[in-house]
Amino acid sequence: MTSAEYRSIPQHVAKKNLAEYIATAKLNFPFEGVSWSENSWDITLFSPRRGQGKKRCVIHFYTRTVDDRHATAIPLHTEFLDFAKALFSETMRIKMLASPYRLLYGLQFLEKALIDQSIEPCITNLTNNVLDRLVTLAEEHFNKPWDVVSTVKRIVDVIEDKRLSIEPLSWVNPISFGDPPRNDRTSQTHDKTIKLPSIQAICELGSIHHNSTAINDKVTTSYVALSMLAPSRSCEVLSLPLNCVTFGESRDGPVMGIAWHPAKGGQPLTKYATSDESEKLTLDAIAYLTKLGEQARTAAKWYRDNPGQLYLPKPLEHLRNQPITMREASRIVGRELDIPACNARRYGLTPTNTFTRDPSRVWRQIGSLTPLYSFQGLEKWVLSLLPTSFPLLDKKTNLHWDEALFVLPRNCLRNDVELLHNVPDTYDTTAFNNQMGGFTSNSIFKRNEKYDRTGNPYKITTHQFRHLLDTLAESKFLSQELIAFWSGRKSPAQNEWYNHLPQEAYIEAYVKLGEEGPELDVYGPLVDKAVAMARNNAISYEDAMKIELGSIQATEHGLCRHHFSLTPCPKDKNCSQCGEFAFVKGDKKSRKSAEVQLAIFKNAVSQCQKGVDDNLPGATRWLSFNQEKLNRWQLIVDIHNDDSISDKTLISLPPPQHSQSKTSLAMQAEKLNTRTPATLHEDEAKSDGKLLDDLDFF
Numbered sequence: 001m002t003s004a005e006y007r008s009i010p011q012h013v014a015k016k017n018l019a020e021y022i023a024t025a026k027l028n029f030p031f032e033g034v035s036w037s038e039n040s041w042d043i044t045l046f047s048p049r050r051g052q053g054k055k056r057c058v059i060h061f062y063t064r065t066v067d068d069r070h071a072t073a074i075p076l077h078t079e080f081l082d083f084a085k086a087l088f089s090e091t092m093r094i095k096m097l098a099s100p101y102r103l104l105y106g107l108q109f110l111e112k113a114l115i116d117q118s119i120e121p122c123i124t125n126l127t128n129n130v131l132d133r134l135v136t137l138a139e140e141h142f143n144k145p146w147d148v149v150s151t152v153k154r155i156v157d158v159i160e161d162k163r164l165s166i167e168p169l170s171w172v173n174p175i176s177f178g179d180p181p182r183n184d185r186t187s188q189t190h191d192k193t194i195k196l197p198s199i200q201a202i203c204e205l206g207s208i209h210h211n212s213t214a215i216n217d218k219v220t221t222s223y224v225a226l227s228m229l230a231p232s233r234s235c236e237v238l239s240l241p242l243n244c245v246t247f248g249e250s251r252d253g254p255v256m257g258i259a260w261h262p263a264k265g266g267q268p269l270t271k272y273a274t275s276d277e278s279e280k281l282t283l284d285a286i287a288y289l290t291k292l293g294e295q296a297r298t299a300a301k302w303y304r305d306n307p308g309q310l311y312l313p314k315p316l317e318h319l320r321n322q323p324i325t326m327r328e329a330s331r332i333v334g335r336e337l338d339i340p341a342c343n344a345r346r347y348g349l350t351p352t353n354t355f356t357r358d359p360s361r362v363w364r365q366i367g368s369l370t371p372l373y374s375f376q377g378l379e380k381w382v383l384s385l386l387p388t389s390f391p392l393l394d395k396k397t398n399l400h401w402d403e404a405l406f407v408l409p410r411n412c413l414r415n416d417v418e419l420l421h422n423v424p425d426t427y428d429t430t431a432f433n434n435q436m437g438g439f440t441s442n443s444i445f446k447r448n449e450k451y452d453r454t455g456n457p458y459k460i461t462t463h464q465f466r467h468l469l470d471t472l473a474e475s476k477f478l479s480q481e482l483i484a485f486w487s488g489r490k491s492p493a494q495n496e497w498y499n500h501l502p503q504e505a506y507i508e509a510y511v512k513l514g515e516e517g518p519e520l521d522v523y524g525p526l527v528d529k530a531v532a533m534a535r536n537n538a539i540s541y542e543d544a545m546k547i548e549l550g551s552i553q554a555t556e557h558g559l560c561r562h563h564f565s566l567t568p569c570p571k572d573k574n575c576s577q578c579g580e581f582a583f584v585k586g587d588k589k590s591r592k593s594a595e596v597q598l599a600i601f602k603n604a605v606s607q608c609q610k611g612v613d614d615n616l617p618g619a620t621r622w623l624s625f626n627q628e629k630l631n632r633w634q635l636i637v638d639i640h641n642d643d644s645i646s647d648k649t650l651i652s653l654p655p656p657q658h659s660q661s662k663t664s665l666a667m668q669a670e671k672l673n674t675r676t677p678a679t680l681h682e683d684e685a686k687s688d689g690k691l692l693d694d695l696d697f698f
Helices: 009-027 076-097 102-114 127-139 145-162 199-212 217-228 234-238 275-290 293-303 314-319 326-333 339-349 374-386 431-437 464-473 479-485 493-498 503-512 525-537 540-549 588-613 620-638 662-673 684-695
Strands: 040-042 059-061 060-064 069-076 245-250 253-260 267-274 351-356 370-373 390-396 406-410 420-425 581-582 650-652
Touching: 009 076, 009 145, 059 102, 069 620, 076 102, 076 145, 076 275, 102 145, 127 145, 127 253, 217 234, 217 275, 217 431, 217 464, 217 503, 234 431, 245 267, 245 431, 253 275, 275 293, 275 406, 293 420, 314 326, 326 370, 326 374, 326 420, 326 525, 339 374, 370 464, 464 479, 479 493, 525 540, 525 650, 581 588
Parallel strands: none
Antiparallel strands: 040 059, 060 069, 245 253, 253 267, 351 370, 406 420, 581 650
16 A cells, blocks of 8 residues: 555544454464563574574563663553564564564654653554654664664554554655674774784684683684684584584595585585695694583483483482582582582572481591582572573574584683583673673683783674685685685675775786786776787787786775886876776775765865856866866766676776876976066967966966
């Protein structure tokens, strides 16, 4: 239904439509084990994400706080609650959203906007004015208001489609798109190269891997070793099975690889080691993680086969459902040291007010009384640590906890508490981001005193390893299809987002690598020059093009083909007017620079035109000067916007109207200055003024 067809409807009709929509949602309720009447829905099992570890996904239908940054424990208004549940339920059933919390935030702000306008918070009362108020709230309380408001727009589309409001909602999102926050940046700047990790930080991780004996350091660097084998997503690494290692045959003998299941639609593949060193490092990391988590996986297998029962090591199986000593409790959970008596309640251990003198259970001295604690309390505490998704770790590959490489003892990423070898645990991306400098004051770099030039500990994100390896592959000029396959992507078109190779690197590779280099598309007069050179010198077009390209230098605006070892730049700070200027179509830096320059000269031309209109002296010359520069930058921007020219094409521009260099200009100016007015005829004086114009003096 279009907005033109949607007219105001009576309140009772809107209420009837709302009741039917809620009834349909209840009938098609998709969440098993969840009650509609509850205001907190645990939907972890509905659509578990790979690598989410033991995180739960719980949706609380609560109102927002006064500052709008957190939810309260107060349910949404009665008039709004069932609509919110119905829309959330139907949206998740149909679209299977990977991030359902944004939808919840949109509903919460929609309710708040209604209340702030002193309107009964029933969705049938929603108006365009209320939506405008919501935009103001989002701008006041969110750094990225587009995220919330765009979600509200999708909610509004459903309201219009189901005719749930009495007023037609001819409303569009007024906030322009902003880049969403990503987990592969260690800085808030938007420079794309920030997605690449510091190479020195990578080297420091290697040093820590070989020198540190701390378990949390070794686990973190083992994760890094697996991430550096091939371009990988964190969830792919964290969902590797124990038996992931495989071997293939090559001309030089067997080569090690890892069986891989890409996360975003790519086909299963084997990612092979690219060197002997990489193979050894990967095998060492897998062996370390396998051994460290052996007892934890044994316990996980028990819990999978015996739900609801505490795992007991074989020497302690006789203690099931019996009161236990503190030392026995410590051995059950796999602690090397005894649990301090003051920490008993942290483990669910409650005193039974009974004691034992059994010599096999008394550890201080024979005959002393040793207190006994509740077995059921410890059992309840350990079982509570297993998430609702247990025993399945990865739904996509049907991987269970006892089969996973990254199921490890509890507390293995902490250095301030004892490991619990018999309590299985798993970890998500956030845990390893924190280990490498995220939201923690105890990162692997700080623990090992590895600081950058500013004196701060290094920082790396889990996704930066993927960016680094992709860029290295691009630097070797592998085919886009091979890079996409190696990275586990569905389409080679996605490679672009992970390629941070400077634009000049492609040109230098074309010039220096010969047949091994990449193909280079060239557009513009440079093609004609290369063709003419090839014809006149009886050489191939490729050889002629390599000669014409010369020495490539990156500039603020694009690329410069001038050989600076021969002469200084003859067109300093005047790139657009230079015949040796070129740029790569689609390069973001070049495009942004051209757009900035275009805006500058548009303003200059506008001001000069005003001067001409006011008959100011010299305004005409300045108008001509700025208009020519404006035309050149407009040409560059137009080429960047031309869809008929493919990205990564090297662009050369037609010769400028005035190609005079500043060196020659200085010589001509000196020549003019040596002549006296007495020697000049009137027509010569006029021609000198024209000469200065032609020399690009203004």
